[in-house]
Amino acid sequence: MDLNEDKRIVRTRKILRGVFLELIMEKGLDYVTVKELTERAGLNRGTFYLHYKDIDDFYEQYxxxxxxxxxxxxxxxxxxxxxxxxxxxxxxxxxxxxxxxxxxxxxxxxxxxxxxxxxxxxxxxxxxxxxxxxxxxxxxxxxxxxxxxxxxxxxxxxxxxxxxxxxxxxxxxxxxxxxxxxxxxxxxxxxxxxxxx
Missing domain, CATH: 1.10.357 (Tetracycline Repressor; domain 2)
Known part of the structure; x- marks a missing residue:
């Protein structure tokens, strides 16, 4: 993995985490979906699934x-x-x-x-x-x-x-x-x- 790819992963994770927190404040943890998270973050679901199994895995890692x-x-x-x-x-x-x-x-x-x-x-x-x-x-x-x-x-x-x-x-x-x-x-x-x- 090269440095640029590392930076992209860190940037993507930061964006997802920020949006995740916004959604939790709005709706609560139990109501956040991958679809809503990725749409609001401006990312496709494929990018999300490259790094996480599901929303629970994302939260667990965070x-x-x-x-x-x-x-x-x-x-x-x-x-x-x-x-x-x-x-x-x-x-x-x-x-x-x-x-x-x-x-x-x-x-x-x-x-x-x-x-x-x-x-x-x-x-x-x-x-x-x-x-x-x-x-x-x-x-x-x-x-x-x-x-x-x-x-x-x-x-x-x-x-x-x-x-x-x-x-x-x-x-x-x-x-x-x-x-x-x-x-x-x-x-x-x-x-x-x-x-x-």
């Missing part, structure tokens, strides 16, 4: 790409033992996941919104839970068995994180990535009773 990108930016996400407040300057590794959501805002609005795919949030929660588990074990320098209590803590934090993301997205991402990172970390470390309302 969501896998988004989740893989998210996995890369949450590498520094972990459990902090520092509970001293105030938490004013979060490490950049804590801000990056929120910046990634902003960068791919249309996707996250679609798939974590009312017309989206509930299974996407489940996958995101599991990805975060796995990263917390990995971070916990890495800090100890060995692969140790995680207690039942620790598993519940990871599940709680990942659910709270995804819930915070969903609410932040539903509010139009009205708080900066830095400030939402600070808020989430304060709640996680200090609990809601210690926040100044």
């Amino acid at each position: 969501s896998v790409d988004i989740l893989e990108g998210y996995r890369k930016v949450i590498k520094k996400l972990g459990l902090s033992r520092n509970t001293q407040g105030p938490f004013i300057e979060p490490p950049y590794g804590y801000i990056k996941p929120f910046e990634y959501v902003i960068e791919h805002g249309e996707f996250f609005k679609c798939f974590m919104g009312p017309n989206g795919d509930p299974s996407f949030s489940v996958k995101l929660r599991e990805l975060i839970r796995e990263q917390l588990h990995h971070s916990f074990q890495s800090r100890r320098g060995q692969m140790i068995e995680v207690s039942v209590k620790q598993q519940y803590v990871f599940s709680y934090i990942s659910s709270a994180y995804v819930g915070t993301l969903e609410f932040w997205i539903s509010q139009g991402m009205n708080i900066s990535s830095k400030n939402i990172s600070i808020l989430f970390t304060e709640i996680s470390q200090l609990g809601s009773s210690n926040l100044d309302f």
Whole structure:
């Protein structure tokens, strides 16, 4: 495959993804068809079928790409033992996941919104839970068995994180990535009773 062909594939994928998100915002995920997607994108169906089996395969590849990108930016996400407040300057590794959501805002609005795919949030929660588990074990320098209590803590934090993301997205991402990172970390470390309302 030559460089020009690579560029065409990337361009085609970008066009299809943009139109796909528009259609989901209009109709919901379950009502998007290959015919409608390709017509609006100005492409023929043959081009689509060169790369994807059907609309589900297209969505699956798209969501896998988004989740893989998210996995890369949450590498520094972990459990902090520092509970001293105030938490004013979060490490950049804590801000990056929120910046990634902003960068791919249309996707996250679609798939974590009312017309989206509930299974996407489940996958995101599991990805975060796995990263917390990995971070916990890495800090100890060995692969140790995680207690039942620790598993519940990871599940709680990942659910709270995804819930915070969903609410932040539903509010139009009205708080900066830095400030939402600070808020989430304060709640996680200090609990809601210690926040100044």
